[in-house]
Amino acid sequence: MAVTIDDLPAVLASNYQDQLKINQKILSALERYHVKATGFVIGNRVPGRSDIFELWLSQGHELGNHTYSHMDLDEVDAQVYELDIVKGAHEIEKLLLPSGQSLRYFRFPYLHTGRNTEKGNLVREFLKENRYTIAPVTINPYDWEYNSRYVEAWGSHKLQEEEQITHMYLDRIKTTTVEAESISWLYYGRIIKQILLLHLNRINAGTLDQVLDYYVSSGYTFVTLEEALADSAYSPEGELTQPKAFTWPMTFKLSLPLSR
């Protein structure tokens, strides 16, 4: 499986020291499990954070484009969206310059891909012309929903609640993975190379070791996004060849029976 992490430099952590700490924790977990991940960067959050991205690059991870302002394709027209991709690229390419790495992956914010719409086709054409490969997702545990509750509990020092949410999040990782395996069997007749979506956030800083440990003990090995996309389950443009597989609902409603 490939590990992809969205919304770099960090979600729900605004000060630099906090962001750095969260990134360091996530990077050390990746290193412990020999994972080379792909991090998707929000361009307008790059200024002042280049040393965080240097850590990513120096540890052999790849950075991809996640637009300049985390734009929602459902909300704007193709032209505006494409401009946001270009602006994002401008920021990220500055980071890549010293390493000589080229910017080659794009992840749609909110996974709003506009598939089978005229607008979506225009953006795809644009991505192709600009030599981007789309980064699809097959395992989506909705970590961001758990994270917002986790950050709330963390901020108000509710340790027990923090633990409860962690526990539920780890359960969710497992059920989503088993689900992804069944979808894979259903549409492809085998287990394809999976692509996990996580976000750069506090809950993953606290649990990534356990998440990766679960995958190792379930028999998974970690590959790069490039290696995952070599699976024939994906088109050369980086889309699932079975378009109905792995479509995600807009939101996943958390039902957390928490003691308040």
Ligand SMILES: [Zn+2]
């Ligand atoms: Zn995002």
